[in-house]
Amino acid sequence: MIYGFCLITPVGSHRIFLNDPSFVQRLFFVRFRSSAIAAQSFILFPKLKRFWNRKANTMGDAVLKQCIMASLVFIFITFTKGKTMKEAETIYPVHQLIRKRWSVRSFSGESISRDQLFTMFEAAAWAASSMNEQPWRYMYAMRENTEEFKRFHSCLAPDNKTWSANAAALILSLAKKTFTKTSALNKHYFHDVGAANNNLLLQAAALDIYGRMMAGFDVEKTISEFNLPEDLEPVCFIAVGRLDVAGKLHEPYHSREREKRSRKSLEEIILN
Numbered sequence: 001m002i003y004g005f006c007l008i009t010p011v012g013s014h015r016i017f018l019n020d021p022s023f024v025q026r027l028f029f030v031r032f033r034s035s036a037i038a039a040q041s042f043i044l045f046p047k048l049k050r051f052w053n054r055k056a057n058t059m060g061d062a063v064l065k066q067c068i069m070a071s072l073v074f075i076f077i078t079f080t081k082g083k084t085m086k087e088a089e090t091i092y093p094v095h096q097l098i099r100k101r102w103s104v105r106s107f108s109g110e111s112i113s114r115d116q117l118f119t120m121f122e123a124a125a126w127a128a129s130s131m132n133e134q135p136w137r138y139m140y141a142m143r144e145n146t147e148e149f150k151r152f153h154s155c156l157a158p159d160n161k162t163w164s165a166n167a168a169a170l171i172l173s174l175a176k177k178t179f180t181k182t183s184a185l186n187k188h189y190f191h192d193v194g195a196a197n198n199n200l201l202l203q204a205a206a207l208d209i210y211g212r213m214m215a216g217f218d219v220e221k222t223i224s225e226f227n228l229p230e231d232l233e234p235v236c237f238i239a240v241g242r243l244d245v246a247g248k249l250h251e252p253y254h255s256r257e258r259e260k261r262s263r264k265s266l267e268e269i270i271l272n
């Protein structure tokens with residue numbers, strides 16, 4: 001029991017306790033997890049060592065040793081080959097979907113269905129917008145449509161081109177600058193498209209699809225390639241697809257993919 005706990009805790013605490021934790025559990029496991037793991041290993045390691053050096057007198061001992069070996073192999077595989085999961089570590093109990101979404105670069109090249117993509121577009125369409133103008137517009141290319149995918153891909157900045165080639169789809173997010181009824185400038189057009197894009201990526205996360213927005217693209221080329229009218233401004237491209245291991249990326253993307261996600265503290269962003 002105690003040995004099982006020793007093995008499970010470092011790996012499993014995040015999964016087990018952070019899925020639906022109380023505030024105290026969260027505080028403990030987010031803030032003090034590393035020191036808790038270190039302390040636990042320090043106390044339990046000698047016991048484990050003594051147990052290991054003991055002859056396997058009983059069938060139970062032998063089975064337990066086999067289980068421990070299997071667990072160690074599992075832990076090794078998880079840490080070295082596992083897909084990078086970068087759930088947000090939060091102090092307050094933020095919704096699981098918000099914690100789950102992160103900006104992925106390593107895509108598996110697997111397809112996603114048109115229904116899944118359109119579910120994401122529909123989620124985007126339900127964002128709030130100034131005067132309900134809904135200034136968001138989208139164009140997309142599925143990976144299977146090779147020529148179209150290449151056309152979208154060719155508009156990206158060199159950095160973004162490298163890792164996004166394995167995405168299942170590339171989306172071009174556009175913003176209509178003026179109100180349709182009055183033709184007056186909509187001051188909030190970019191704001192509202194950002195809100196829609198965030199909805200899109202949260203819906204994607206709910207479908208186990210990840211994405212990364214890209215402001216790094218050739219604006220002039222995009223405008224001419226897609227023959228965009230003056231009133232439509234390209235906001236960003238979004239690569240979406242299934243997650244793959246960070247290990248398949250070259251540097252510097254490999255290290256970046258494994259970097260811990262970080263955010264400003266609430267004290268920095270809440271000004272009163």
Ligand SMILES: Cc1cc2nc3c(=O)[nH]c(=O)nc-3n(C[C@H](O)[C@H](O)[C@H](O)COP(=O)(O)O)c2cc1C
Nearest residue numbers: 101102103104157160212213214215216217236261
């Ligand atoms: C409007 C916008 C533009 C971005 N442009 C790029 C980009 O060109 N290339 C890139 O690798 N990431 C880009 N990102 C991703 C951000 O770097 C990423 O969202 C940020 O580091 C936070 O990481 P997270 O989304 O995993 O929390 C962009 C994000 C946004 C919202």
